[in-house]
Amino acid sequence: MLALVCAMASVTLTACGGGEEDPDEGTNGLAKLTAEEIEREARGAVEGATAVRLSGTVITEGTTYRLDMRIGEEGGVGEVSTEGSTFELLRVGEDLYIKADVGFWQAQGGEDEDEDASEDPDPAYKLEGKYVRVAPDDPAYEQLSGFTDRLVLLEGLLALDGERATGERGEIGGVQTIRLEAAEGAGGAMEVSLIGTPYPLRFERGGAAGELTLTDWNKEFTLHAPPEEEILDYGDEMVTGKD
Numbered sequence: 314m315l316a317l318v319c320a321m322a323s324v325t326l327t328a329c330g331g332g333e334e335d336p337d338e339g340t341n342g343l344a345k346l347t348a349e350e351i352e353r354e355a356r357g358a359v360e361g362a363t364a365v366r367l368s369g370t371v372i373t374e375g376t377t378y379r380l381d382m383r384i385g386e387e388g389g390v391g392e393v394s395t396e397g398s399t400f401e402l403l404r405v406g407e408d409l410y411i412k413a414d415v416g417f418w419q420a421q422g423g424e425d426e427d428e429d430a431s432e433d434p435d436p437a438y439k440l441e442g443k444y445v446r447v448a449p450d451d452p453a454y455e456q457l458s459g460f461t462d463r464l465v466l467l468e469g470l471l472a473l474d475g476e477r478a479t480g481e482r483g484e485i486g487g488v489q490t491i492r493l494e495a496a497e498g499a500g501g502a503m504e505v506s507l508i509g510t511p512y513p514l515r516f517e518r519g520g521a522a523g524e525l526t527l528t529d530w531n532k533e534f535t536l537h538a539p540p541e542e543e544i545l546d547y548g549d550e551m552v553t554g555k556d
Contacts, residue, residue: 336482337507339508340489340507340508341506341507341508341509341510341511343491343505343506343507343511344479344482344491344507347479348477348478348479348493348494349477351479351491351493351505351511352473352477352493354505354511355493355503355505355511355512355513356471358510358511358512358513358530359464359467359471359512359513360464362463362512362530362531363385363386363531363533364383364384364385364386364463364529364530364531364532364533364534365383365384365463365467365527365528365529365530365531366381366382366383366384366527366528366529366532367380367381367382367384367466367467367470367525367526367527368380368381368382368525368526368528369523369524369525369526370523370524370525371470371518371522371523371525372518372521372522372523373522376395376396377395377396377523378393378394378395378523379392379393379394379395380392380393380460380525382402382460382461382466383529383534384461384462384463384466385463385533385534385536386463387405387406387536388403388404388405388406388461388536389402389403389404389460389461389462389463389536390402390403390404390461390536391460391461393460397416398413398414398416398417398420399413399414399417400412400413400417401413402457402460402461403444403461403536403539404458404461404462404536405536405537405538407449408446408538409446409447409449409454409457409458409461410444410445410446410447410538410539410544411444411445411447411457412442412443412444412445413440413441413445414441415437415438415440415441418437418440418441419437439545440545442543443543443544443545444539444543444544444545445544445545445546446544446545446546448546470516470518470525471503471513471516472501472518472519473493473495473500473501473502473503473519474495474496474500474501474519475495475496475497475499475500475501475519476495476496477493477494477495478493478494478495478497479491479492479493479494480492480493480494480498480502482507483504485504485514485515485526486514486528488506488507488508488514489506489507489508490504490505490506490507490514490515491504491505491507492504492505493505495519496519498517499519499520500519501516501517501518501519502516502517503515503516503517504516510530512527512530513527514526514527514528515527
């Protein structure tokens with residue numbers, strides 16, 4: 314009879330003899346590690362990943378950027394919004410394209426002080442709806458391509474500054490996480506997955522400089538260059554209207 318009671322009890326909460334449930338059961342065991350070890354594991358997962366989707370805000374030098382980018386090994390695609398304008402970025406290999414509306418290009422061109430300029434069509438309209446190819450030697454290339462480079466972007470954004478410590482457990486999108494903080498959160502914090510590969514799922518930048526969500530780790534996607542008829546090569550004449 315005692316054996317039967319024990320068997321029934323084990324099907325419910327605990328077996329005979331009691332015992333607490335292991336909170337790490339079914340996890341990757343990350344929560345048992347030190348803060349430094351958790352960070353090392355998370356960064357190793359980032360370096361080994363082939364793709365990620367990154368969305369959220371980044372505040373730098375007083376400017377807020379809103380990102381929604383999918384980044385892979387061969388490039389990336391997505392949107393960047395800042396100061397009321399939104400533009401699309403696409404990088405396929407070394408080829409970088411930017412697509413934006415008239416307002417964006419007018420802002421890049423600045424005010425035209427030429428009184429006769431009104432006689433010619435606004436050159437910004439030439440760029441609307443087109444993929445403008447940015448030359449690799451253009452100063453804008455390095456800055457813009459950084460938004461489409463997985464390792465460059467994540468290395469710059471997932472930076473922690475200060476003494477590391479583990480925080481509370483949480484959950485993001487149904488996935489259990491453990492919080493890693495630097496300088497009690499003032500130097501940044503990340504929520505790292507406790508299930509499967511220890512990918513960062515959310516990152517809070519130090520100094521209240523933005524918050525990012527990271528999803529679709531290793532979810533492959535295909536990048537295609539735009540049709541040639543939709544491509545314009547960037548040059549001063551495109552923005553200023555000069556020949």
